[in-house]
Amino acid sequence: MPEIYYSKAVNEALDEELARDPNVILIGEDIGLYGGAFGATKGLFEKYGAERLWETPISENSFTGIGVGAAMLGLRPVVEIMFMDFVALALDQIMNSAGKLHYMYGGQVNVPMVIRTPGGAKGGYGPSHSQTLTNLLVGVPGIKVVAPSSPAQAKGLLKSAIRDENPVVVVENKRLYPKKGEVPSGDWTLPLGKAVVAREGDSLTIAAYSSMTPVCLAVAEAFAKNAGIEIEVVDLVSLQPLDTETLFASVRKTGRLVVAEEACLTGGVAAEVAALVAEHCMDSLEAPIARVGAKDMPIPSALQLEQAVLVQPQDVVAAVKRVLEY
Amino acid sequence: MNQLDNTTLLGMLQRMVLIRAFEENLMGLFDKGLLGGTSHYCIGQEATAVGVIDAASPKDWLVSNHRGHGHLLARGLDPARVLGELMGRLNGYCLGRGGSQHLCAMDLHFLGTNGVTGGGIPIAAGAALACKYKKTGEISIVFFGDGASNQGTFHETLNMASNWKLPVLFVCENNLYAMSTPTSHAVASGTIAPRAAAYNMRGTVADGLDVEAVYFTAKECIDRVRAGNGPELLELMTYRQCGHSKHDARVYRTREEEADMAKRDPILTAATRLAERGVPQTDIDAAQQAAHDEIAHATEVALAAPKGGETEALSDLFA
Ligand SMILES: Cc1ncc(C[n+]2csc(CCOP(=O)(O)OP(=O)(O)O)c2C)c(N)n1
Ligand SMILES: [Mg+2]
Numbered sequence: 001m002p003e004i005y006y007s008k009a010v011n012e013a014l015d016e017e018l019a020r021d022p023n024v025i026l027i028g029e030d031i032g033l034y035g036g037a038f039g040a041t042k043g044l045f046e047k048y049g050a051e052r053l054w055e056t057p058i059s060e061n062s063f064t065g066i067g068v069g070a071a072m073l074g075l076r077p078v079v080e081i082m083f084m085d086f087v088a089l090a091l092d093q094i095m096n097s098a099g100k101l102h103y104m105y106g107g108q109v110n111v112p113m114v115i116r117t118p119g120g121a122k123g124g125y126g127p128s129h130s131q132t133l134t135n136l137l138v139g140v141p142g143i144k145v146v147a148p149s150s151p152a153q154a155k156g157l158l159k160s161a162i163r164d165e166n167p168v169v170v171v172e173n174k175r176l177y178p179k180k181g182e183v184p185s186g187d188w189t190l191p192l193g194k195a196v197v198a199r200e201g202d203s204l205t206i207a208a209y210s211s212m213t214p215v216c217l218a219v220a221e222a223f224a225k226n227a228g229i230e231i232e233v234v235d236l237v238s239l240q241p242l243d244t245e246t247l248f249a250s251v252r253k254t255g256r257l258v259v260a261e262e263a264c265l266t267g268g269v270a271a272e273v274a275a276l277v278a279e280h281c282m283d284s285l286e287a288p289i290a291r292v293g294a295k296d297m298p299i300p301s302a303l304q305l306e307q308a309v310l311v312q313p314q315d316v317v318a319a320v321k322r323v324l325e326y
Numbered sequence: 327m328n329q330l331d332n333t334t335l336l337g338m339l340q341r342m343v344l345i346r347a348f349e350e351n352l353m354g355l356f357d358k359g360l361l362g363g364t365s366h367y368c369i370g371q372e373a374t375a376v377g378v379i380d381a382a383s384p385k386d387w388l389v390s391n392h393r394g395h396g397h398l399l400a401r402g403l404d405p406a407r408v409l410g411e412l413m414g415r416l417n418g419y420c421l422g423r424g425g426s427q428h429l430c431a432m433d434l435h436f437l438g439t440n441g442v443t444g445g446g447i448p449i450a451a452g453a454a455l456a457c458k459y460k461k462t463g464e465i466s467i468v469f470f471g472d473g474a475s476n477q478g479t480f481h482e483t484l485n486m487a488s489n490w491k492l493p494v495l496f497v498c499e500n501n502l503y504a505m506s507t508p509t510s511h512a513v514a515s516g517t518i519a520p521r522a523a524a525y526n527m528r529g530t531v532a533d534g535l536d537v538e539a540v541y542f543t544a545k546e547c548i549d550r551v552r553a554g555n556g557p558e559l560l561e562l563m564t565y566r567q568c569g570h571s572k573h574d575a576r577v578y579r580t581r582e583e584e585a586d587m588a589k590r591d592p593i594l595t596a597a598t599r600l601a602e603r604g605v606p607q608t609d610i611d612a613a614q615q616a617a618h619d620e621i622a623h624a625t626e627v628a629l630a631a632p633k634g635g636e637t638e639a640l641s642d643l644f645a
Binding site for chain 2: 057059062063065068092103104106107109
């Protein structure tokens with residue numbers, strides 16, 4: 001299997017879907033010759049031209065709304081929002097249009113659009129370019145949210161998202177773009193709405209997604225090597241809906257849960273996962289659930305300040321120890 | 327000025343009366359407790375809906391706002407099904423989920439009323455993008471108010487639509503107020519059409535209280551837009567005779583102003599004009615009566631329709 005960058009995996013998915021389906025169009029800022037702020041659309045303008053790549057001025061809410069209107073007429077727009085922080089500018093069209101039209105118009109119309117956006121801190125980008133705002137999206141019924149943690153997921157999920165009849169937000173990650181991984185070649189997809197057991201174990205479950213999945217996998221490996229403790233890592237992958245079946249099965253097996261995310265701790269995905277497990281798996285729990293997330297602070301620019309706010313591997317280690325030793 | 331033939335104008339009069347009767351009927355239904363929420367009436371503004379929509383092809387895509395009953399009925403949606411939607415009945419276009427401000431009829435190329443002021447403007451441009459991309463020859467038309475013209479979506483969308491020469495007609499129904507806020511306090515340029523220049527598109531103003539003027543002006547705009555000359559902005563000067571929504575004491579304007587504007591009622595104007603052009607009063611009266619009868623019948627149909635329940639509330643989140 002070829003090893004490719006996460007960003008290249010996104011690029012291949014877009015390329016293949018543009019080639020496969022003439023209804024697929026791309027919308028976003030600087031996605032043309034420039035190739036997108038993180039290179040996701042490199043080479044596509046040369047190949048598909050302005051008819052397929054609609055390069056926009058800096059007007060997030062309205063070009064997202066344009067995506068909605070085009071989707072209502074049967075196109076499959078893939079909208080790029082350059083930094084996840086700027087989802088804030090497009091929230092109206094995401095929440096009040098894309099996520100609601102199918103339902104509120106009585107099922108008469110589908111909105112098969114994708115919004116791709118990179119979340120996460122990359123080191124020094126500062127308060128308005130570093131956030132993981134998944135908490136803003138998972139509380140709005142009608143939008144699917146996935147957060148690929150590997151190049152294979154980045155490709156397989158994006159292709160599925162483009163083929164889905166519903167609005168799907170694909171939360172990419174800036175720190176993951178330059179990471180390499182094996183990606184099967186040929187036309188294949190990964191299912192939306194499914195978590196994966198990224199590592200099997202029996203003594204504790206870590207549920208994580210996006211950038212935290214590789215971090216937690218490394219922590220689990222270290223526990224196995226240093227202490228002979230086998231930790232199970234559940235990669236949530238889909239944040240809306242959550243795959244509770246896979247999650248609950250793991251917690252029922254291990255009896256202990258740590259939930260880790262790059263986003264702020266309050267009111268987010270980890271909080272939801274913890275609540276669901278507390279509600280449904282109480283009988284299996286042998287220790288309180290621990291959450292690990294960014295401090296409830298803006299993300300500062302200077303690297304040493306940023307580190308103090310964001311989750312570090314040792315925070316995950318500490319949470320794991322706390323839960324194991326309870 | 328151009329003149330419509332009598333039969334066509336009489337038909338437009340009948341549809342304007344249909345819209346007015348539909349809304350006056352709603353007031354009674356509210357009083358009887360048969361309607362929930364609120365409603366934004368377009369009483370006094372009927373000519374903009376009928377004139378523009380009649381000038382368009384039935385295949386052109388329409389996007390409307392919170393004040394959409396006129397647009398819906400002018401496009402030919404079934405009044406019984408529109409009313410059913412407002413009353414939460416299963417004969418409603420959206421099963422009672424959408425109500426007045428979120429009502430869509432895809433088979434009639436009506437992309438929906440929209441409860442977010444300015445929210446429909448980019449959606450219409452997206453529809454136009456799809457028409458252009460698929461080369462369907464259709465255009466999209468979006469109705470919004472003077473208030474919505476101050477939203478970012480107005481600026482963002484007109485700019486993009488012009489850059490891309492999208493086949494979309496932006497129709498601003500300037501009724502002088504956004505809720506209580508007069509345009510004199512909110513629109514720095516005074517009126518909306520001059521802003522078109524900033525987007526390198528044509529801006530036109532017409533008398534929105536005269537259905538013939540609306541029709542002919544809109545027709546010219548629509549023809550140019552369809553020919554691929556890019557989007558246009560059409561500002562229709564109109565007046566909402568009623569309050570903003572169900573409860574509005576109208577403290578922000580005078581009764582004198584209202585009385586003055588009522589003299590220019592679009593229904594009255596059309597009816598008078600037909601009489602002046604020799605149409606027998608009995609024909610004019612008959613057209614108006616037919617509209618009232620249609621609403622009475624629609625009310626019976628809607629009242630007889632079953633109400634939805636949990637099934638409708640809890641299904642169709644995803645396609
Ligand atoms: C984003 C948003 N802000 C505020 C409102 C509340 N609201 C509904 S209609 C309206 C006034 C709109 O004025 P205008 O666009 O001129 O339309 P008109 O009501 O005059 O037809 C307001 C403030 C809303 N629905 N959406
Ligand atoms: Mg107004």
